[in-house]
Amino acid sequence: MELRVLRYFLMVVNERNISRAAEKLHVSQPTISRQLKDLEDELGVTLFVRGSRSIDLTEAGEYFATQARQIVVLADKAVANVNQTQELTGSIMIGSAEAPMMTTVAQAIARLAVSAPQVHVGIYSTDANEVHSRLNAGVFDFGVVMEPIAKDDMDFINLPGTTAWGLLVRQDSPLAQKHAISADDLVDQRIVMPQQHGSIDYLANWLGASDRELNVVATYNLLYNASIMVDAGVGATLCLDGIINTASSDLRFIPLAPRLEAKSSLIWPKHTPLSPAATAFLRALRSLLPSNH
Incomplete structure (x- = not known):
């Protein structure tokens, strides 16, 4: 072989x-x-x-x-x-959920491009379920996932920053006039939900009652496609802030109340040796983190 x-x-x-x-x-x-x-x-x-x-x-x-x-x-x-x-060469593949905290990862890639210009970095946008699967299969070197997620079999670094959960609606929706969305506001709505299991459990806990059920009409793993469904009138989408730019659009993002924050982590398999290129990327990322991180 x-x-x-x-x-x-x-x-x-x-x-x-x-x-x-x-x-x-x-x-x-x-x-x-x-x-x-x-x-x-x-x-x-x-x-x-x-x-x-x-x-x-x-x-x-x-x-x-x-x-x-x-x-x-x-x-x-x-x-x-x-x-x-x-000269350091090679490639790195990062599977990433949609997250504003990807900014730190992007800055690390830019820093790596200066110190190791022959290293190629690929970004594959997907959800946390596939990130986990492809990390274990050795396809991805790293993954960027939204919390909460099980990390028992992974090494990880919590990325700086947070974002908030909210509801993406059309401007002509009655909810568009609200400054915040409560659990009661969602009861009679057609809802488009994320597919990630951790996010579903997180949102279910926020609803505050085990018997409170939403009218889920569709699910998504990439928010851009979900935003198209919102615009088409399929339903309102539970999602994270800072991913879809609603300026000059017919959509509006409204945060949940009480506020539900989300964090993200960079993960990679435990006990799996990193390539020189992946090690260099990790070094570049760590150089951007606060000293107490």
């Missing part, structure tokens, strides 16, 4: 598409397909479930992706440590 084949495999895991993986690797699609088939034959397991448009990992594939990522990271780290004079 060669490192080159593991890199092919991990690129396909990341892209979920052989054609895109082949394009990024600058090799032919038949080459990738043949190498993956040889790898499955060598291991004696099926790594992928191949669909018409994308491919997904089997349970064995999820496990092997985690192990393969660690092997490649260790190999890259060993090479970098042997040749300290070589």
Whole structure:
């Protein structure tokens, strides 16, 4: 089993598409397909479930992706440590929920671009559920998630700043005239809810009663799409402030009362060695944090 084949495999895991993986690797699609088939034959397991448009990992594939990522990271780290004079290169993939606190992460990326210009950073916008899954599969190096979320199997850094939960409504909604939204205001509304389990539990606790149920007509994982549903009249969306710019739009964000704040964290798997590029990013991020953070 060669490192080159593991890199092919991990690129396909990341892209979920052989054609895109082949394009990024600058090799032919038949080459990738043949190498993956040889790898499955060598291991004696099926790594992928191949669909018409994308491919997904089997349970064995999820496990092997985690192990393969660690092997490649260790190999890259060993090479970098042997040749300290070589300019730092590599790539970092960050899976991120939509959060205003991404500002600190963006500043760290900018600082890294100065100290290590050959390192490429990719941002993949998704929800915390997929961030967790892809971190464990070795696809993401880091994740940015909204609290509360279970972090028992993760190392983490709490990012500075907070934002507030509120309701995104159309300007012609009766609620648009309010300065704050109470739990009672939501009872008769058509609600579009976030999909993240931690957020759902957090909001349920804010409602203040176990038997209080909302009329949830749709769910979302990216707020931009949810804002389109609000604009189309599907319902009002429970969401975080500072993500959708409502200026010059037909939408209005109204905070919840009592105020419900949200924080975010940068997370990465425990006991998984970081690549030199990922270590450099983490160093850049920590340099931006307050001394007591």
